[in-house]
Amino acid sequence: MEVPETFEFPFPPYKAQENFMKNLYKALEEKKFGIFESPTGTGKSLALICGAVRWLRDHEARELADAEAAVAQLRSSGGGAAAAGASPDDWLAEQAVDRERRQQLLRAERQLEALQRARARATVKRGPRRPEKSAELARQEDEFRQLFGDVVENDPPDSSGQEEDLIAEFHSDEDSSSDEDPEEEEEEYHGTQIIYTSRTHSQLTQFVGEVRRSPHADHVRLVALASRPQLCINDAVRRLGSVGLVNQACLDMQNKTGSKATKMADGGRAEKKQKSTGACPYKRRVDDMAAEVLSEVRDIEQLVAEGRRRKACPYYASRRAVKHAQLVVVPYNNLLHAGTRQASGLRLTDSVIIVDEAHNLLETIGSIHTCHLSYRQVSEALEQLNHYIETYKKRFSPKNLLYLRQLLHVHKGIIKLVDSTTKTMPPGSEQTKVLLLNDFLCGATIDNLNMRKLLLFADKSRLVQKLRGCWKKRQVTAAPVATGRSAVSQFLREIQQPASDQTQAAAEQPEAPAETRTSDMPLMATLQLISALSDPDRDCRLLISTTRAEPPTIKYLPLNAAAQFTDIVKEARAVVLAGGTMQPVSEFRDQLLVAAGAAPSRVTVFSCGHVVPADQLLTLSLAAGPSGAELLFNYQNRALPATMSELGRVLVSLCTLVPAGVICFLPSYDYAAATIAHLTSTGAMDRIAAKKQVFREPRQANRADAVLSQYSAAARETGRRSTGPSGAILFCVVGGKMSEGINFSDDLGRCVVVVGLPYPNARSPELVEKMNFLDANVKRSEDGRTAGQILYENLCMKAVNQSIGRAIRHKNDYACVVLCDARYSRASTVAGLPEWIRRQMGHHAKFGPAFGQIRQFFKKMQEKFPPS
Ligand code: SF4
Structure with missing residues (x-):
């Protein structure tokens, strides 16, 4: 198929989005493994949806046209052996050719019917709920109350009560039946599916929201999968909280269907209640709910609300809907862990896999299997x-x-x-x-x-x-546990x-108390x-x-x-790894895709520029501070008082020049504590505090939100005070709670300072083992570095890139990025930065020119975006 010139989009797309969609369409059509980089603020999600769904719809239309043409051609070639060129005298050969033709026709007709059914499903028009539908729901609700009113509030079954329930029963080593409901496989068209995955629940919800806003919302069959604790609507089970307990309780209830007949004993209703007592009452009507799941684009919360309204289990309904969906939205675990993937009913064959926020994909695969x-x-x-x-x-x-x-x-x-x-x-x-x-x-x-x-x-x-x-x-x-x-x-x-x-x-040693x-x-x-x-x-x-x-x-x-990614590479039609910053690309290409069996010729890389005009971003590296002392934050130098003092002078200067918020990333919590203590003891922190209110990322996750909101309020106050500090500075840690997923747009992040290169601990046994493994199994890069060295560098640069990516979030945003360390001028380090940073980066051996450039930059920005 030709790449279309235009794509359906909710508004005229940016040039970067148009290029993204065209390259995505081409990658899916040509069965590629694509690494797609698109900085934050470029509308990546919408471009992914509109590019991929457009391709899928074109692909399905082509499949249908091909199938119709094949049927028409087979019907018209009804001349049997004569038409196939066999001798009219050879009756047997004629019969064989004719039989073969009829079988081909039958297969083609079946395939066409399946395609037409799938197409009919895809064109279901979504509209306001019909009144008769509500009446039907009310009738179902009455029936549900009659049947299960006294059951749903009960606790889920607990094996602790019944002795018989506690005996392990296992009858056959060959038993391979699934925990999930067995369902008869009907003859269906298993077309190409798009499986979209992202890192967090909120990213998945956001993606589904974008699909709802896209021009494809009324046409695409989407299902979002999640775990039982997220989708269960049986409150007694849901209250158990942990994944393990909810799963066990639910499965136990499925197992107990019809097992407690004695509780119900009044005439006609007894038999119905007998069935429902052990099993979860919401397991009924899952088929109706599955059809409903596909009739409208819904996120997890909306699915749960719909399940509650219909008194039908969203967990099982969503799983049942998977095979008819065009777009399946799943958490990482459901795709990347083979066992969970199979239990979720995901079909890799001929699918299109889109992994969003893929910048840490290798680490994520590792941690899922650790x-x-x-x-x-x-x-x-x-x-x-x-x-x-x-x-x-x-x-x-x-x-x-x-x-x-x-x-x-x-x-x-x-x-x-x-x-x-x-x-x-x-x-x-x-x-x-x-x-x-x-x-x-x-x-x-x-x-x-x-x-x-x-x-x-x-x-x-x-x-x-x-x-x-x-x-x-x-x-x-x-008796009391401790005496056992x-x-x-x-x-x-x-x-x-x-x-x-x-x-x-032995006599003196008590057992651990239960708590x-x-x-x-x-x-x-x-x-x-x-x-x-x-x-x-x-x-x-x-x-x-x-x-x-x-x-x-x-x-x-x-x-x-790579071993955990092999099935995906082998079976999927195309794989797209997308992220805001996908540098260094070599990691994804060599250590994941190629190592998992992808032919290098099938790997394609696309990086789109930032939507922010070049003049709204200033990036520079600093090799020296205001007093001329070198800025080198390696392990030997960074704890030296002279190094910390020079950093203090840099920060005082930046706080003088930069309006509103400054984010300063330090390499670790320990170093952040040492630096802040030093700056406080030398009085540098007072000079910083005279310019900006000072905040510090807490180690405890539960305090991060409070600090963030105080910092945000202070940063936005810039220029509104006649005396005292204007704006704020936030000291945080690379790889910490503020370095991923936080949006420091506009006044919250007018300057991002990254101090040093946050290399991981090279003596960590885990890292040593991983590096040794890569050295032994992945070939050296063209510049002679071993794969282990590349991993070590990449871990550092990915952390830096995530920190940088906190600022500059939309096309009217502007910010300055200051990389404090002489090593940022090395070619290998620059190569690890995103392309949109790299192409306009300046290196400064002296602080003076850098200071002038920063002052100029903010002066120009104040003129371009005068305070309202
Ligand atoms: S069947 Fe559904 S609603 Fe019932 S316990 Fe299991 S997950 Fe929860």
């Missing part, structure tokens, strides 16, 4: 398992008892390994031992176990929930104490580790660490993000 648990969680899970086995051992089938004992063995093995590893580490020290997967498995003596079978057993028997129920029952019926002397406690004491001390120590426990489902955490360990092909390391105050921790660290 598993972190504490020694205490393993020991608590062990204790619960042991109690469970001891309580019911006579009632388990031999096979299930075997699985339970194997699980017990896994937990004991991990604890023994951690103990033997950490006993050589000095108490109170922070140390980490890195193990290969095989060394971990052998060290824990669990290398000969079939972990997948154990996981299947735990999953199908709902072991987590049963263990929790059994443990709660014990807590209710047992379980076999597990005995085991733990035995392996922790020298043999000679065991007897006396110090990590959660009431520790097995859930340990099963995650077992799941990670069960994949023998993974490139990973196991890290056993001690900390100063806490018990040891165990971390499963995946090293190869």
Whole structure:
């Protein structure tokens, strides 16, 4: 298909948006892996929607036209073998050719019908709700009250009550049935789907809002997926809060359909109530709700509201709607984690994958697959398992008892390994031992176990929930917990104490009181580790660490993000990684896409300029401060009093020149504290405070909003006071709470100062392992750097780019970006900055000229945008 000259758009698009849409359309049409960079304020979301949905609609129209042409051509070629050129005498050959033609025609007609059905669904006109629809809803509501009025307010089923419910039941190793409702697969057209994903719930909501405002709102079938806690409308279940508890309670309710008949016993209504007592009442009418989901573009909150109105579960309805949707909106986890992706019903084959806010995609893939648990969680899970086995051992089938004992063995093995590893580490020290997967498995003596079978057993028997129920029952019926002397406690004491001390120590050592426990489902955490360990092909390391105050921790660290992206690269038609700042692009190209199997020729890069005119942005790097001292914030120099004092002089000068708000990013919380203390003790902070009100990013996340709103108010006060400071300065930390997702537009961010280059800790065991892995598996870049070195540089530059991106948010905005460090003039560092920053950046070896340039810039801006 030719790239269109114009696109439907809610208003005349900027040139940058038009270019974005054209390049996006071309990338989808040519089945590319696109890296799309579009700075904040350029209307990226709308360009993504209007470019991608336009392509999808053209693609579907072409598929339909092709199918109609194929049917017409097969119908018209009804001359059989003669038409195919076979000899008229050869009757058998004629019959065979004719049969083949009829089969082709049948297939083509079926495909055409499926396409026409899908097209009819897509052209459903959305309008105001019809009155008869409301009447139908009222009738359904009455029926619902009759059937379930006394059920919905009840607590969800809890296995702690019924002994029978607590026995692990698992009948077949081959059992592969899904937790989700089995649904008969009807013959359907599985067309291309666009799967859109972004990092946060609010970004997804914003995206859906943009779709609603786009010209495609009335035509596109969109479904937004989310977790049970977000979509559940059964308040008794929803109140449980955590993902694990809500999932377990919901699945348990599905399992219990019709199991509590005795509660209902009055004539005709008894049978209906019998079915509803155990199962969630909102699971009904999911099909109707699924159709409704697709009839209008809705975000998660709107889906929940619609579910409540219809008394139908939005969670199951949205999942059921997935296969008929054109645009599926999902959180990262639903796409990037294979198990969650399958459970969500996402189809990768021939799909278009759009990953938004993709600047940290490699790190996100890593963290989604990282598993972190504490020694205490393993020991608590062990204790619960042991109690469970001891309580019911006579009632388990031999096979299930075997699985339970194997699980017990896994937990004991991990604890023994951690103990033997950490006993050589000095108490109170922070140390980490890195193990290969095989060394971990052998060290824990669990290398000969079939972990997948154990996981299947735990999953199908709902072991987590049963263990929790059994443990709660014990807590209710047992004497005070601290007096217990379980076999597990005995085991733990035995392996922790020298043999000679065991007897006396055991008598003195109480069990942990219930309130110090990590959660009431520790097995859930340990099963995650077992799941990670069960994949023998993974490139990973196991890290056993001690900390100063806490018990040891165990971390499963995946090293190869590309391996988790391989299925997407292999099956999708096209992949688009979009973000405000996608530099350094080499990371996405070499370490993700190409490493996951993409042909380099299919990778395409598009970077659009900022919508802000060039004269509204001033970027410069500073190698020296006002006194001529070098600005070099490497590890050796940055804590020197002379370096901090020179930074203070830079900030005093900037606060004199810059109107309204200044954001100053420092490389770490510790360095921010040290710098502020130094500036305060030397009096520099007083000079800054005379110009601007001073604010500081708090370490505690719950205080960030309050500081932000105080800073915003102070920054906006600029010029309104006759005396005292005008505007504000906010000291924050690169990679901290203010460096991502916060909008410092207009007066909130007239100047962004980035102090130093925030390189990660090169001695961190995790980083060392990742760098070594990349060095061994990814080829060097053209400039000779190893892939590990590139990762190290990229982590730093991505953090810088995120900080810079806080300012300059729309086309009437203006700001100055000051990069304080002599190293910002290095070519390799400049290459890591976004193109729109790079192309007009000036480097200053002396402060004087920089000061003049900044003064000029703000003078011009005051003229261009006079205060209203
Ligand atoms: S079926 Fe839906 S509404 Fe009912 S408990 Fe499960 S998620 Fe909640």
